[in-house]
Amino acid sequence: MERNTEDSERLNTLLHSAYDVDTVRAMERPLLDRDMPLMRMAARAAASTALQMLADADLDVAESQIALLAGAGDNGGDGLYAAADLARDGAAVTAIAVGRALHDEAFAAFVQAGGKVLVLDPQSDIPGCASGFSAGEAGERLHTAITLASQSDLLLDAMTGIGIHGSLRGIPSTLAKSLGLDGDLPSEPAIHDPQTIYDRDTPLVLAIDTPSGIDIDEGTLSGPYIPADATVMFGALKPCAMLPPAAYACGAITLVDFEFDIDEQQPAIESADDGLARQAIRLPHLDDAKYSRGVVGLITGSARFPGAAVLGAEAAARTNTGMIRYLGPQRAQNMVLTAVPEAVIGKGHVQSWVVGSGVPTASADETGIDAQRSTIAALLAHYSTGDELSGDAEPAPTTHDDADSPQDDPSTIEAYDMPAICVDAGALDLLPAHVPPQVVITPHAGELADLLADLGEDIDRAQVQAEPWRWAQRAHDITGATVLLKGAITIVVGDDGDGGTRTLVSGSAPAWLATAGAGDVLAGITGALLAQQDGLLQQDSSLCVEVAAAAAYVHGMAAGIASNSDQQGWQTPQVFGMPPVVAEDNAGHPIVASDVVRTIGEALEELLS
Known part of the structure; x- marks a missing residue:
């Protein structure tokens, strides 16, 4: 019919x-x-x-x-x-x-x-x-x-x-x-x-x-x-x-x-789809320069975990951005430049930040003085809703070596209009008490449990897995951040623009995506899409929930292409009485995170076509 x-x-x-x-x-x-x-x-x-x-x-x-x-x-x-x-x-x-x-x-x-x-x-x-x-x-x-x-x-x-x-x-x-x-x-x-x-x-x-x-x-x-x-x-x-x-x-x-x-009814949950993801991709204009296409700044990786910096930088570079800036230790800088020779080392104006991937947490930092953590903490301080500063605080250029020696004084951060920021992994425990919606946090269940426990909740990983929506909402309520809780079905909770909350889910990824470094790739994609939509987000930060869900969707699509798998965490239902959508039923094959990076372009092409 x-x-x-x-x-x-x-x-x-x-x-x-x-x-x-x-x-x-x-x-x-x-x-x-x-x-x-x-x-x-x-x-x-x-x-x-x-x-x-x-x-x-x-x-x-x-x-x-x-x-x-x-x-x-x-x-x-x-x-x-x-x-x-x-x-x-x-x-x-x-x-x-x-x-x-x-x-x-x-x-x-x-x-x-x-x-x-x-x-x-x-x-x-x-x-x-x-x-x-x-x-x-x-x-x-x-x-x-x-x-x-x-x-x-x-x-x-x-x-x-x-x-x-x-x-x-x-x-x-x-x-x-x-x-x-x-x-x-x-x-x-x-x-x-x-x-x-x-x-x-x-x-x-x-x-x-x-x-x-x-x-x-x-x-x-x-x-x-x-x-x-x-x-x-x-x-x-x-x-x-x-x-x-x-x-x-x-x-x-x-x-x-x-x-x-359904015209006047508000859904409790929405699922990301091709249309939502497509809207988050800014098509290049004939009169664009690299700056207008979106610049992503990354404070990721460390001497111990330099690979996270490479994965995030590559992912951001391949997700339709004009430029990336990287700040990190010398070893990570060298690896990033080898993988992405187009990257620019040091500070400068950006339309989004990605911080924390591959950065040791406070408990994992054996020296107690990690330069990346110091820089991230100084940057995140400007996102505190209790801070009178406005603007996009930028850290001083990094010159430290593989020993992660202390970075330049974070007090040199300057203030501009604050761009959206993706806070991942080792930076989650540096989150201020309350932040605006353009702060997107990307924990898995264990990291969310740790964050909530630090904020006074009696919670562990198993409880988050048993009630993921409840605890994602709780994290949003306490911190104000847009919360992207990673999983086979990723849950994104953020502001709806009318004083309430909005929840989107994305289940586009196959199980093969459960591999080391996948979260670093997602952070890079998220930062890239946030940068592309910087102009809209400055006008309406509630759109962050859509952009974050779109990032998870693109991430899953790229993993499906890389693994040649049709499996998804959440399948769109069939409609009774309409011709069924017949899946290919391809089981696929194992992948590593760098495989996903290489197929981001194909995922974007599929969405745009």
Whole structure:
């Protein structure tokens, strides 16, 4: 079916925006008031997806055993209608009622289609089904349900949907513990052939709207949950579809478009895409000079870690900038000039800074006097919102040697209009107490935990991994910085320009990118894009969140090209009823960070074409 430009733009927005539960319910209400058959529409999509999953696994529907975990609410009704369709197609379907009731009309349709029912709650009030049985029989029924579900070919998960808050309790909790995972974080996406999910003894799992046990709005996993191979999500994406770790439990997502009116609705989460990344790239003009194309200043690397300076400088130089300036120890200077002979050593006017990559932290600095740290600290002091200085403070030129001898007096820093700055790795502990949004910090989970702990939070790496969005928001709230939390799905939190916060995610990278130096490359790309957009950022610093997300997206694209891998941390959902986007399924090959640097140009070319 062809769509006009307006429809295509709306659908693209829908596929890259996630809305919280209250907003989804508000968008549903006008359609329900007009008696739109949303439940039947949802059920048809779920049944169709189930049939496709069986076909992909070489299973004949007429010979398949299907189990449905059915809750008492509308989500259970969606599942019952879908199960009825599958029963009419010849499958043997058993609905396991986990609560005291079932959706009346959907249950009637299911029974009429020949479905069987297993009731688990002795106090159930389901027409035609036994109730009031003993505790002993209840235990036997629960055991039967677990056996039936675990031995089925396909498990339809319609226990909870978006109507539950907090961890699963009672019978749903017991089922999730037996059939799913008990609060353990799922693995981030691994390199594998997607078809291998079918080569196993456990059933395929199709979640109806959302997997049971995940937190819909926060994207966390606070207790038992049932990870899905696929999820059919209705009306709009929910935050759990984009936020780790819950996003990893959703599997492949198919979105059923109910044609919600999204024009006036504010998404909770947005995902970076080609369009966002393209906007962050400033095309060169015929009358440009190297200075107008963006100049990046880097205070990176050290005598111990000079490679970080090389990777960041190369990345910045290849990301469409006119010039880079480098400040660092002699050994790093020599290596940077060998890799990037166009680099200029020493201070001068810049449109962005990149600091900290390859610079030892205070605890790792054995001498206690690292010249790079001194220079960075003096520079960052000018970004403190409590400092009356304005302008782009520039450090004095470096002349130190491989021993990292003290640099020129940082007090010689001069003040100009402050450009955006990317603060990475060893500079994170030098961040002032509060800074403006044009300060972009790029920690991984462990570094964010350390930063927050230094700021008084009782936090460790595992807690950040369990609730990454919460802690990225907390870091933004405390420091004012734009926070880019690195991961298979990178989370970027910053100002929205209206006194609130905005969150973007980027999942464009393959797992091969988990390699030494990858963060140094990302810092260089981030600095380059910040420099290109300096004019706009001076007018509206809230755009930093978009530029930072674009940097993560370009970084991931370059890694995909370098590794020849089509895998991504977050895949754009398919749209039910539209031709599927067929991936190449290239597993790819190992890469090192310098491979990513060499493919940045190809990534930019692909975006611009």
